[in-house]
Amino acid sequence: MGIPHFLVIPYPVQGHVNPLMQFSEALTKHGCKVTFVNTEFNHKRANSSVGGLDNLKEEGMRFVTLPDGLDPEDDRSDHHKLFVSIKTNMPAFLPKLVQDINALDVHNNITCIVATMHMGWALQAAHKLGIKAAFLWTASAASLAAFYFIPRLIEDGIIDSQGEQTKQQEIQLSPNMPVMDAEDLPWGGFAKKFFPHIVKEMKNLEFGEWWLCNSTSDLEPGAVSVSPKFLPIGPLMESDSNKSSFWEEDTTCLTWLDQQPPESVVYVSFGSIAILEPNQFKEVALGLDLLKRPFLWVVRPSSDNDKVNNAYPDEFHGSKGKIVNWAPQKKILNHPAIACFISHCGWNSTLEGVCSGTPFLCLPFFSDQFVNRLYICDVWKVGLKLDKDENGLILKEEIRKKVEQVLENGDIKARSLKLQELLVDNSVVDGESSKNLEKFINWAK
The missing domain is CATH 3.40.50.2000 (Glycogen Phosphorylase B;)
Known part of the structure; x- marks a missing residue:
C-alpha cells in the first residue's frame, strides 16, 4: 500500500485556507502526502506577505494553483462574484490537474480529495474520477447541523424556501442541542441569492464520505452526533500557521x-x-x-x-x-x-x-x-x-x-480555563480528535 496522497482545495478566504492548512500539516505529521490547491491570486498574495509557502515542500506538502476565473484587478471581496466565477471556471481544470500530479508521482497517486464549503463541485468531480472524497467544515459543528437540517426546517415551516424565518420563534435543531432564535440560523445576514446556492451545495457535499468538523464532542456534544458522517478532528491548532496569511503580520x-x-x-x-x-x-x-x-x-x-x-x-x-x-x-x-x-x-x-x-x-x-x-x-x-x-x-x-x-467575573475566567483544559486533552495522542484523525487516514489508505 502506498501512503495516502490528499489533494486539498479550500474556498479562497483566510477562514478556509487556515484550517485546511492546519489539517494538511496534521496529515503530513502522520506521513501522508498533501498537494494544496490555491487560486493563482491567493498563492501570489500569501507568498508575498510571508514568503513561506515554498518552504513547506520538504514537509510533505506541495502547492499547485488553479485560476479563479477573475481578472487580476477584479474585486475579490465581492463573494458572490468570486464563487460564481470559481464554480463556472475551476471544475474544468481539475481532472487535468489530477492527471498531471499523478503523472509526476506514479507510485503515489491522489487517493482522496478534501474540499471546504463552496468547493463541493470538487467532491462531485472526485466521485466521477473514482477518487475518495471528504469535506472539511471550517465553522462550528452546530452550524453544519443547521445546514444539514435545511429540508426539515422548510418542511416544518420554520423557514421558507428562501431561508427566511417565517416568524420570530425559538427552535431546537436536535434534542441535545441548545435552544436558539430562528433568526440566528447561520445563513442569516446574507443576501437571498446565497440561499439557493447553499441548498445546492449541501447536495454536492453528499459526495463526501466524511464531514470533518474542526470541533470536539466536549464543545458541541449534540451537534457532532447529528449524523454518522460528522467526524470531529479539532481543534486544528497544529502550527503557528501564518504561512498562509494574506496580510503581513505586525509582530x-x-x-x-x-x-x-x-x-x-x-x-x-x-x-x-x-x-x-x-x-x-x-x-x-x-x-x-x-x-x-x-x-x-x-x-x-x-x-x-x-x-x-x-x-x-x-x-x-x-x-x-x-x-x-x-x-x-x-x-x-x-x-x-x-x-x-x-x-x-x-x-x-x-x-x-x-x-x-x-x-x-x-x-x-x-x-x-x-x-x-x-x-x-x-x-x-x-x-x-x-x-x-x-x-x-x-x-x-x-x-x-x-x-x-x-x-x-471570576466564574467566567474559571470556566474559560476549564474549557481550555478539556480541549487540550482532545488533541493529545489518545484524545478523541487524534483517534478520529487516525480513523480517517486509515480509511483513506
Whole structure:
C-alpha cells in the first residue's frame, strides 16, 4: 500500500485556507502526502506577505494553483462574484490537474480529495474520477447541523424556501442541542441569492464520505452526533500557521504586550472579512478610550477593494492602546498580558480564544457567528454579549460596561480555563480528535 496522497482545495478566504492548512500539516505529521490547491491570486498574495509557502515542500506538502476565473484587478471581496466565477471556471481544470500530479508521482497517486464549503463541485468531480472524497467544515459543528437540517426546517415551516424565518420563534435543531432564535440560523445576514446556492451545495457535499468538523464532542456534544458522517478532528491548532496569511503580520505588538501587566490588555479583532460601519467603528474607538486600560486593536488595512472606511473620530486619543493592521492572533491570545477578547465570533477566532482560556465579548456580524455567540455566552458561559441600542449600534458605554463586567467575573475566567483544559486533552495522542484523525487516514489508505 502506498501512503495516502490528499489533494486539498479550500474556498479562497483566510477562514478556509487556515484550517485546511492546519489539517494538511496534521496529515503530513502522520506521513501522508498533501498537494494544496490555491487560486493563482491567493498563492501570489500569501507568498508575498510571508514568503513561506515554498518552504513547506520538504514537509510533505506541495502547492499547485488553479485560476479563479477573475481578472487580476477584479474585486475579490465581492463573494458572490468570486464563487460564481470559481464554480463556472475551476471544475474544468481539475481532472487535468489530477492527471498531471499523478503523472509526476506514479507510485503515489491522489487517493482522496478534501474540499471546504463552496468547493463541493470538487467532491462531485472526485466521485466521477473514482477518487475518495471528504469535506472539511471550517465553522462550528452546530452550524453544519443547521445546514444539514435545511429540508426539515422548510418542511416544518420554520423557514421558507428562501431561508427566511417565517416568524420570530425559538427552535431546537436536535434534542441535545441548545435552544436558539430562528433568526440566528447561520445563513442569516446574507443576501437571498446565497440561499439557493447553499441548498445546492449541501447536495454536492453528499459526495463526501466524511464531514470533518474542526470541533470536539466536549464543545458541541449534540451537534457532532447529528449524523454518522460528522467526524470531529479539532481543534486544528497544529502550527503557528501564518504561512498562509494574506496580510503581513505586525509582530511589534508582541514586544508591546511584554511591557503590559498580566491580564490587563483588551484584545479587539473582527477577523478577515467583517467590515464595521463608520458609526460602529467610531463607537468602538471611543469605547476603547473609555476603558482606562491598555488595548490592542486589529484594524485591517483599507484598500480600494475592501471598502473599509476607518475614520477615527476627532475625540479619539487611543493613547493607552496599540493599533495594528494584522496580527499573529494565536500568539497574542496566549500572551499573559491579555485579559479578554472582543471578537466577531468567527469559528477560528472562537477556537483560538477558547484554547487560550480567554473570556469573550461578542459582536457577531453574519453567518455562523450568531450560533457561535450562543455557545460562548449561553452554553459554555465563557463570555458576554454586547447589546445593541434601538438603532442597532453597540455604544461606547456598553463596551465599557461589559468589559468591566467580564473582567470582574471570576466564574467566567474559571470556566474559560476549564474549557481550555478539556480541549487540550482532545488533541493529545489518545484524545478523541487524534483517534478520529487516525480513523480517517486509515480509511483513506
